[in-house]
Amino acid sequence: MKLLFITPYLPSEKSGHAGAKLIYQNIISLSKLHKVSLATFIDSNEENMLNILANNGIDVHPVNYPRNQKSILGKLVSGFRNIVPALSYLIGKEPFFFAKYNKKRMRSLISQLLSNNNFDLIQVEYNVMHHYSDLFVNIPSVLVFHDISTKLYERGKNLGIKTDRRLYSIAKKIEVGIADKFDSIVTLTEEDKLYLINLGYKREICVIPPQINVVSNIDVSKKPNxxxxxxxxxxxxxxxxxxxxxxxxxxxxxxxxxxxxxxxxxxxxxxxxxxxxxxxxxxxxxxxxxxxxxxxxxxxxxxxxxxxxxxxxxxxxxxxxxxxxxxxxxxxxxxxxxxxxxxxxxxxxxxxxxxxxxxxxxxxxxxxxxxxxxxxxxxxxxxxxxxxxxxxxxxxxx
Structure with a gap:
């Protein structure tokens, strides 16, 4: 089976981001059974990690997207790049964190991959990558909700985080619509599945938790207290x-x-x-x-x-x-x-x-x-x- 994965983070075992590790474990395992291609955003310091995926037979296509810039120039460039996502949030269209992943270069890359390949199935990781679903309406598609954003913002709102009040209101309006763009939905927990159903999602949801490898070849002693x-x-x-x-x-x-x-x-x-x-x-x-x-x-x-x-x-x-x-x-x-x-x-x-x-x-x-x-x-x-x-x-x- 030919699979295309679309991800906001480079799948990596060494990432500090849990979601990137989760995707890495799944994509490596699935590549043993299927032909896997990957369209992914990568940070400026991640190019050296691409070979690990390529050496596992994965066809990797990155789009550069520097994050968390520290220099003044980097922050200025980042601010300019995020004007449109910020406006999208201000007018109540979608949260900034969603809007910032809607990129022309990623859209162009996915279009090119679809033109050059006959994919059997497309798996999109994270709800923030929903923007590209219109490109593959005739190919079976899966969206993996690593979390439910409405639920995240609701909990923040309930703890008194002021910015989460508006984010909750916006996410609640759009999250079921995002799910409806795909042929199937995956959540990581039964709790997230029930939450999405209570938001109004009507179709079947599959619960697939992350892979966790038990490492047994490290011999170290526990440090007391x-x-x-x-x-x-x-x-x-x-x-x-x-x-x-x-x-x-x-x-x-x-x-x-x-x-x-x-x-x-x-x-x-x-x-x-x-x-x-x-x-x-x-x-x-x-x-x-x-x-x-x-x-x-x-x-x-x-x-x-x-x-x-x-x-x-x-x-x-x-x-x-x-x-x-x-x-x-x-x-x-x-x-x-x-x-x-x-x-x-x-x-x-x-x-x-x-x-x-x-x-x-x-x-x-x-x-x-x-x-x-x-x-x-x-x-x-x-x-x-x-x-x-x-x-x-x-x-x-x-």
């Missing part, structure tokens, strides 16, 4: 979780604990606060993230925002490190405390759970091993590939 959090801090849910860890949780732990925070782009005000707090470390982006997670006794993820499946949770379990998180953090993850995942609804409950678990570290190690087996059953390559193959077969038959 360590807790961690990982994430990309270009995303507000992760920033807010770090704020809660630093300001509300860490100082209320009953005994000395080392808190290690990993991931790129943590805001400078939080980095300064960490430098001034004994026992908390900001490690930045870590290449060997699996090895780091394996050394930690416990991940604490006080996630209060977001939608979709939080990959850091099963990722931590896959590395034998148990997790304490919130109901939002645990969405889509059918794993219980017997397998190393404790779900705590409230900061005080999280603190009590940390205090009770870190004094029983042999139990944490035992539950971490059980968590690895639970992740294998739910998120293995075999399980996820079978769901995609079933979906693709149904669409082709139609």
């Amino acid at each position: 360590t807790i961690c959090f990982i994430g990309s801090y270009n995303r507000q849910p992760n920033v807010r979780a770090v704020e809660v860890l630093i300001n509300d949780i860490y100082n209320n732990i009953d005994f000395p604990v080392e808190l290690n925070i990993a991931g790129k782009s943590l805001p400078k005000y939080l980095q300064k606060e960490i430098r001034n707090t004994e026992g908390i470390n900001y490690l930045g982006f870590i290449d060997e993230i699996d090895e780091f997670i394996k050394t930690q006794m416990l991940m604490v993820a006080p996630i209060q925002l977001g939608a979709g499946l939080k990959m850091k949770i099963p990722h931590s379990l896959a590395n034998g490190t148990p997790v304490i998180t919130t109901p939002i953090g645990a969405e889509g993850i059918d794993i219980g405390s017997e397998n190393g995942l404790w779900v705590c609804d409230g900061i005080e409950i999280i603190i009590k759970k940390i205090n009770s678990l870190l004094i029983r570290q042999p139990i944490l190690i035992e539950r971490g091993k059980a968590g690895q087996n639970a992740v294998k059953k739910l998120f293995s390559e075999e399980v996820i590939l079978s769901r995609f193959d079933q979906l693709f077969s149904q669409l082709i038959k139609k």
Whole structure:
């Protein structure tokens, strides 16, 4: 089968973005069975990653799109480039984050690929890439909702984030219409599926969670009394979780604990606060993230925002490190405390759970091993590939 993937982020195992890792795992697995082409936006520092995909037989077609520019010139160019998306948001057409991915060069690339190939199916990753659906109305198409934006903004609105009020109103008007452009919809969790149905989506939705690989060939020891959090801090849910860890949780732990925070782009005000707090470390982006997670006794993820499946949770379990998180953090993850995942609804409950678990570290190690087996059953390559193959077969038959 000839597949075309259309993505806003370059699929990469080394990306600091969970969505890019998810797409990478799926696209590599599917390329073993199908002929895969990829149209993707790439950042200015990602060209060296293209060969990894090409070496796996994937036909890669990138469109340059620099993000998060730091220089004055870069910011000026970015501001000019985003005038039209900003206007789209101001007139209430769609959120800026959606509009900025509507690019002529990507449209031209996809048109060219469609002219030169007979694709059997097109898979679009993220709702923000919906703009190109009119190019392939006669080819079966799948849209993967990595999260439901209306749900994300609703939660932000309910937490008092003022900008999310308007974003919620706009997203609620357009998100079902975006879904209706495609022949099939995939969500990562049952919770997101139900939310989209409640928004008014009428057709069938397929739930396919991310692939999570259990790494068993890294031999490291656990460091006593360590807790961690990982994430990309270009995303507000992760920033807010770090704020809660630093300001509300860490100082209320009953005994000395080392808190290690990993991931790129943590805001400078939080980095300064960490430098001034004994026992908390900001490690930045870590290449060997699996090895780091394996050394930690416990991940604490006080996630209060977001939608979709939080990959850091099963990722931590896959590395034998148990997790304490919130109901939002645990969405889509059918794993219980017997397998190393404790779900705590409230900061005080999280603190009590940390205090009770870190004094029983042999139990944490035992539950971490059980968590690895639970992740294998739910998120293995075999399980996820079978769901995609079933979906693709149904669409082709139609």
